[in-house]
Amino acid sequence: MIRHSWRRLTNQNRIPFALVLLAVVLLVNFMLQPNLLEPATMNSSMRIFLPLILVAVGQTIVILAGGIDISAGAIVSITNAILATQIGTRGDTGTAMLMMLAVLFVGMAAGAVNGFFVAILRLQPIITTYATSFLFGGLALLILPSPGGGMPSTFTSFYRETRPLGIPLAFFIIALIMLAWYGIRQTRYGRYLFAVGGNADAAYQTGVPVNMVQFSTYMISGLMAAFGGIAITLLTGSGNAQIGDSLTLAAITAVVIGGTALSGGSGTIAGAIIGAIILSLLPNLISFANIETWWQTFLNAAIIVIALALPGFMNLLRRRRT
Amino acid sequence: MTISLSARNVAKRYGAVTALSDANLDIRSGEVLALIGANGSGKSTLSKIINGVVVLDGGQLLVDDRPVHFQSPHAAKSLGISTVFQELSLVPQMTVAENIFLTREPLRGGLVDRGAVRQKTEQLLALFAGMFKTDLTPDTPVGPLPPDEKQIIEILKAVSFNPRLLILDEATASLDSRQVQRLFELVVRWKEEGKAIVFVSHRMEEIFQIADRYTVLRNGATVGEGPMQGVTTRDLVGMMVAGVTAENVVHRARPTAEELAARKVTLDVKDLRAEAVHGVSFQLHEGELLGLGGLRGQGQHQLLLALFGDIRHSGNITIDVTPVHFTHPRQAMENRLALVPGERAKEGLLLIRSILENFLIPSWRRYGFPLRIGKARQEATNVSMSLNLKMAGLDAPVSSLSGGNAQKVVIGKWLLRNPRILMLDDPTKGIDVGAKAEFYKLLAQLCGEGKSVLLYSSDDEELIGLSDRVLVMHDGSIRTELIGESLTKSNLVAASLGATQEALP
DSSP: OOOOHHIIIIIIHHHHHHHHHHHHEEEHHHHHGGGGGHHHHHHHHHHHHHHHHHHHHHHHHHHHHHHHOOHHHHHHHHHHHHHHOOOOOOTTTTHHHHHHHHHHHHHHHHHHHHHHIIIIIIOOHHHHHHHEEEEEHHHHHOOOOBBBBOOOOOHHHHHHHGGGGGSHHHHHHHHHHHHHHHHHSHHHHHHHHHHHHHHHHHHHHTOOOOHHHHHHHHHHHHHHHHHHHHHHHHHSSSSSSSTTHHHHHHHHHHHHHTTTTSSOOOOHHOOOOHHHHHHHHHHHHHHHHOHHHHHHHHHHHHHHHHHHHHHHHHHHHHHHHH | OOEEEEEEEEEEEETTTEEEEEEEEEEEETTEEEEOOOOSSHHHHHHHHHHHTSSOEEEEEETTEEEEOOOOHHHHTTTTTEHHHHSOOOOOOOOOHHHHHTTTOOOOTTTEHHHHHHHHHHHHTTTTTTSSSOOOTTSSBSSOOHHHHHHHHHHHHHHTOOOEEEEETTTTTTOOOOHHHHHHHHHHHHHHHTTTTEEEEEEEEHHHHHEEEEEEEETTEEEEEESTTTTOOOHHHHHHHHOOOOOSSSOOOOOOOHHHHSSOOOEEEEEEEEEEEEEEEEEEHHHHHHEEEESSSSSSSHHHHHHHTTTTTTEEETTTTTTESSSSSSHHTTTEEEOOOOOIIIIIIOSSSSSHHHHHTGGGGGGGTTTHHHHHHHHHHHHHTTTTOOOOOOSGGGGGGHHHHHHHHHHHHHHOOOOOOOEEESSTTTTHHHHHHHHHHHHHHHHHOOOOEEEEEOOHHHHHHHHHHEEEEOOOEEEEEGGGGGGOHHHHHHHTTOGGGGGGG
């Protein structure tokens, strides 16, 4: 019985694995930084984590449907560059709102470019989106050649300090995403996502509009990256055309830690969110552990590699035993 | 719910290969049409044109006497044409219910009505009640299910459309005889309801049992059609294989029990246990063709895998006089065992690689470093000639071959290693009559050379016609041994259903 539940934990149901990992990371972090769970600390942490969470959610949708989006980080950079240059620290509220709405369309348009290449021209997703990432990154540099620009402080402090009911804003956004995802899973579109990722040929023969589903996932990823770009701009209050670069691979790692299969067809949004939080807590943990600076990157990476490899090792042990 | 469908002079080319040149077919409500032809004759292509998966290059499709032009499977479905695909159209990660109702989920307020999906799925599953070996519920994921149950779900999925025209493309190939009978009862019922059914199969007895009319394809063209009444297997096979008469079973002199006992034992298995195999013991003699029979999924597949060291097992296995315990197929190969898997595409071949490479995969070691490609090519050529392989050349991809020829490559790659014990896991599944006949001759020839063959087949005729002896498996153990006089079809069927040795006449 114990063995059975162990097997489920390690094999069939991979969110619990991410949850266990989250608990461990939180516990260690809590011991090193006792004020971790105080509302103020939590709020400041979560608003830093939010951009990665948003990008990871978009990435999950693409990966579920059997694709991958390497350009998500570059889309974050584009939206950041647009917001920082078009609004500026002295921008008025009306322009700012308009611009934030506009970048959402920019994100979707960028996603549509990816979708066109991958779903309509049927190019390899990994290569295509790697190539378009330079396209989008290059555009971001054109718009904002050197770091600068910014957001009015009313916006950044709103992002920094809003805590409805004393709960960090990020939690409300996560709740909203989870709710929307739950809704999507109840629709035909939700089923199509899993069907296309699980077996695209079978889905096509059954009459699923495979191309349109794939196309749409890149648009969703672009949209979520744009949201991530808005969040990161509100967080930093400034512009940097390379700000999104590190988010792409971090988001994919978060999706994998969250138990979503890179081959598509199975996975969860909740897992990706947990994965993103784990990844974001690691640098925190390492810096509080008073580790010398030159060890930090190495340790951070080592923990990520172990987290990724652990389910594989568990599977190996299980295979040996039976 | 009436329908009539006609295909007129349909043509389809894939690059330089002509799949169909002049295919014609007519079907109406309330009849079962058998679409027959050798592998590579274009049956599957024609089915796929009728259901919109493949777009035709020439000719015309008429539905209810009106020309139609399907650009997608969806277009065909909206006219009530539904298909049971040979290579199943199921998504392994999704559940039974999700698979069956994919694209047609009942909605309530725009959301999928899970209760209704489950209920409707249960109604459909009830059509095959008692035919499942696993506890199948609507919420079971499809991926780990055995092939026959996947096939049934594929059938139910096609039926759930309530189609006017149903295409069954080799739908019986992975079903056992009970499941086939149930399907046929349902087909009769659907026929009475006014559905039209296109039945694609290689099994002649099934065609004669269920079909009202036939259409024969040869090399992409329709070469004959008419009512089943009055035609014989010989007539149909004659149309399928022009100029060649059916000599599909090799008649060999069967050794008696005494003669067998006098021969050298090459493989001695005692109390073999593995997943789904519960204590199997038998002996395989030199030059013997030993059949494994029984219903599908009674442990035959796992028995062969265990002998080949592919899955964990316990028990005593002796080859000649040496006790062995293989934990990896490589060890079995070093002892000159070979296993020809049943699922060619998945387990036996690298489809996009060349025929040459597929032949040589298990044997590269023999050709040294650096590889002596010339010698390897020469030996592959010899094998392909001895197998009478029909191909564009050794460098053509395996995916360009028809099913029968692809299976020859799987066997050929093992023959290159000159095995002493050849194990075959349902090797003729989905192969046409002509290729089967050649295949039977090959097996007989190998036995004549003193090789031992262990053959599992889901085709009862084949087991009876080929084997010196048949072990019937039931629920993971050997229930009955059929040899000499007792080796008859009725005994095999009775034993398959669980009758013990004593109960047989």
